[in-house]
Amino acid sequence: MSNTQLLFGRSGPIATLTLNRPHAGNAIDLSLARELLTAAIACDEDEGIRCVVLTGAGRYFCTGGDVGGFATAGDATPSLLKELTAYVHMAVARLARMGKPLVTAVNGPAAGAGIGLAALGDLALAARSAHFTLAYTAIGLSPDGGASWLLPRLIGLRRAQELIFTNSKVDADAAADMGLVTRAVDDAALVQETVELARKLAAGATAALGFSRRLLLCSFDNALETHMEAEARAIADASRTAQGREGIAAFIEKRKPDFWRMDGMPDEDPNEDTAV
Incomplete structure (x- = not known):
């Protein structure tokens, strides 16, 4: 651009x-x-x-x-x-x-x-x-x-x-x-x-971060029950993602989750050679 x-x-x-x-x-x-x-x-x-x-x-x-x-x-x-x-x-x-x-x-x-x-x-x-x-x-x-x-x-x-x-x-x-x-x-x-x-x-669970952003954005506008329903749907949707499955598996296996690979991203490490 x-x-x-x-x-x-x-x-x-x-x-x-x-x-x-x-x-x-x-x-x-x-x-x-x-x-x-x-x-x-x-x-x-x-x-x-x-x-x-x-x-x-x-x-x-x-x-x-x-x-x-x-x-x-x-x-x-x-x-x-x-x-x-x-x-x-x-x-x-x-x-x-x-x-x-x-x-x-x-x-x-x-x-x-x-x-x-x-x-x-x-x-x-x-x-x-x-x-x-x-x-x-x-x-x-x-x-x-x-x-x-x-x-x-x-x-x-x-x-x-x-x-x-x-x-x-x-x-x-x-x-x-x-x-x-x-x-x-x-x-x-x-x-x-x-x-x-x-x-x-960037190396984290971006799908979960996206769901979290949306929940926080509407948190002042929803009644409690309405918002909890939004939370229930969001966490269920997050669990369907490859990142969600990887996070749960990593917790059980006592290892660090690899959200980067689960997203099908290229092999470069997001924590290396990144400049702002």
């Missing part, structure tokens, strides 16, 4: 999407939004991809929408925003609902829609130089990119209200403490920790 605003890298079973407008803080314009959607669909559709990493080029992770473009659009700004959010929201939805895990490597400051993208990861690692500011209401706008849906679920309604209404800046360690990201890591360790995490997930 040839992109300019978004780099699509592939190393074995791991795909890495890199927001690539470092001169603009990786702010999202129409071109980047379109490329993000195209990449999200490609990751969703490619069965050889077992884990997706999302990160940013340069100093910033993502500073949100391209506000300069909003100003240039003038009276056409509402139309621009509707088109921009159409692409971004479709990309977020596909990344959220694909049957493989998403790791976000927040390499620097995130704001606006960048916070939605950072929080979207099943596992989100933040460099300690990163900080988070919603920033929408500071320029007279309201959240997008899934931020107002994700934040109450991850950090609670009260904290979400505070961050959205006051535009408080949150550093990486505080973001981890409140659950906005999984953990904060030293800047120099971010790439290596991301690689190790992506390798571990």
